[in-house]
Amino acid sequence: MSTDQTKIAVDYTEAAEKLKKILNLKGSPVAIRFAPTKVDIPAGMVELDKTIRHCSMVNLARTEGKIFYAPADKHECNGGAWSLGLRGITPTLKNGEFYFKLGKFDSAAACKRTIERIPHLDTGETYATLYAPLEKTPFSPQVIVIVTTPRNMLKLAQSSLFRLGGRIHAEFSGIQSVCADATAQTYLSGQANFSLGCDGSRRFSGIGDDEMVMGFPAEMLPEIIAALSIVIGAAGSK
Template identity: 80%
Template sequence: MSNEPMKIAIDYPEAAATLKRVLGLKGSPVAIKFATTKEEIPAGMEELDKTIRHCSMVNLARTEGKIFSATSGKHECNGGAWSLGLREITPTLKSGEFYFKLGKFDSAAACKRTIDKVSHLNPGDTYATLYAPLEKTPFTPQVILIIANPRIMLKLAQSTLFRLGGRISAEFSGIQSVCSDATAQTYLTGRPNFSLGCDGSRRFSGIADDEMVMGFPAEMLPEIIEALPIIIGASGSK
């Protein structure tokens, strides 16, 4: 992973303004980057001063405009830290015991089958995760997250299909929604993903009952920005 900007320049403040205006977002789109070394963290960018979950970190950037980095020790959720490549998976998470004890599955085996398919970076791949509202990002993002209601998600989905068409295959399992589904999976596959949120993210990060989560590769931002006004203004659009 390089700290160099993308070869095709993107005006992030303008793109964020377009997303907010056209979609009527309540908060900011969130820029995220996986820093592999300390040197990849922009100069002057402070580390988060508390230990919380990745989904809560996203909410700080989304609703409060916070810009910060977070090394492994600042990540409260073991599952989130594992999926983001910050630390090894814990034995209870790997075996299925953790989610089984939370009552999420009928058996530990069912849980393990789910955990085995959770998208994650290799442990140690990430030195720190970086967060910023898109309009103020001091780094070149790799993933952009949007939390919004289903109608907005519909328009975002349509915008990803505007140029080439096809179908969208969303993957989620009701756990690790913001960390794995929307962030790690999106980065690893290079494809947008939609998720319903999970109990943890809805409980700790301010995702409302009527909101969903979308992550898309930052490289897709120009085509989404170009397509959205056309999609919204189409005669068949609601």
Template identity: 85%
Template sequence: MSNEPMKIPVNYGEAAEALKSILGLKGSPVAIRFAPTKADIPAGIPELDKTIRHCSMVNLARMEGKIFYAPASRHECNGGAWSLGLKEITQTLKNGEFYFKLGKFDSDAACKRTIERIPHLDTGETYATLYAPLETTPFSPQVIVIVTTPRNMLKLAQSTLFRLGGRICAEFAGIQSVCADATAQTYLSGQPNFSMGCDGSRKYSGIGDDEMVMGFPAEMLPELVTALPIVTGAAGSK
């Protein structure tokens, strides 16, 4: 898995500007890429100089325009690092004890059932995760994450169905929203996913009470950008 651009060229700057202007986004869409080895990190991208959570890393790119990579040692949240393929799952997360003690489930068994269905890359598959605002990304993204209002999520959902129609099947569990729901699942499934956010991401990454999270495969970007102005300008659009 090299850092080769997609075969169909995409102007990320123009696409980001379209998303930001049409939706009135607060901040930028965030480009994310998985680097399986250190050699897959493009020259000139710095390592993050602090240890924080994946959701906080997304916020650095989204709100502060930061471009960086983060190896396992820079990922503070073990659950997020595990879902992104950077670290082994901890025993307390695997057996349900971690979230049970946080009061999120009635039993450790209920927690374990949830954890077993969390989307995740194979451990060791990822050396580092790369982040950048979409408009200035120096790498070819694999996943794009957007944080915005429910109304904008409606328009993004309608835009994903504009060409072929169908239904959107969002998957989330109220935990690990930005890491597992919006990033890992999107990367693994090749489908967009919408998430309510989680307590951790809302506490640490600046997601507002009036915002949700969406991840979509970077390959979908041209389709979304084409459909979005049509959907938002349609006679039946609010």
């Protein structure tokens, strides 16, 4: 297994329980890791036994407590597999035809401009994606995804700025929300990202109409945990 671990030790079980308690989460925060080769998958982890979308995989870990890995052939969504570095981009996705036919854009050109700006890992960089509820993760996560209410997202946003301040620049386009926005973008940028969810993820992964999606680098977990209770308990907090 890869030795790529964070140098600052984190108790993921304790952190997850704090997040769930403070935010009253419906499910678990989800730990995600990119495995570049098969040997980077921890011993004992099982391969997913069906072919579904990345967002649905996140939901399995979030709501059912499943721990598993998924190589390219278990990823149903071509856009998701491409953004996560598992497969190359398909011709119809690259030229804009795919989303244009779905009615998401006025022209294939508008779609192509959007696709060209979607964050993605290099093709072939990932052998498999690893998933687990944060409190039971058998691997050191690289990205943590949370699905929760806008009010909780406000508190998470405030917590991510608590130590250094600044501004949050969320990146999303209404498509590929959980795969590109919350996972690939977060991993590549090293910054938290917030997304509204997309039609696919809302249809297939159990994201409610009253929920949003956030991804943040696992390295940010200690400071978010430390800030959350302070931010929520602040005099000016609602």
